Amino acid sequence: LLMLDDVWTADVFFRIKEVLVDNGFGSRVIITTRIEEVASLAEDSCKIKIEPLGVDDSWHVFCKKAFPKVENHICPPELHQCGINIVEKCDGLPLA
Numbered sequence: 001l002l003m004l005d006d007v008w009t010a011d012v013f014f015r016i017k018e019v020l021v022d023n024g025f026g027s028r029v030i031i032t033t034r035i036e037e038v039a040s041l042a043e044d045s046c047k048i049k050i051e052p053l054g055v056d057d058s059w060h061v062f063c064k065k066a067f068p069k070v071e072n073h074i075c076p077p078e079l080h081q082c083g084i085n086i087v088e089k090c091d092g093l094p095l096a
Contacts, residue, residue: 007033013041034093052092061094062087 002020007013013031020029033039039047053061062083063073070076075083 001028001030003030003032005032007031007038008035010035010038010041013038053094054092055087058087058090058092058094059083062090 002016004012004016016029020027031038031042039049063075066083067073067075
């Protein structure tokens with residue numbers, strides 16, 4: 001299993017593909033990308049499109065990860081604006 005996360009150009013896949021061999025052992029390559037040109041390399045039956053999180057879900061995931069020990073994962077008031085800025089910058093991508 002080979003996983004390429006957040007691939008930005010199709011060229012990366014083509015360079016790696018040159019050394020991959022189909023030896024019948026069931027190997028797989030998984031590519032994650034936000035770039036349509038890269039996603040178009042996969043066969044339609046092998047694509048999974050995931051939409052970015054909405055604002056509320058993004059905030060919930062941020063608070064849960066940023067404040068795991070705080071009851072109900074509430075963002076402290078003094079960090080609220082900073083948290084909002086981070087969530088906006090991530091643009092719905094929880095791992096950004």
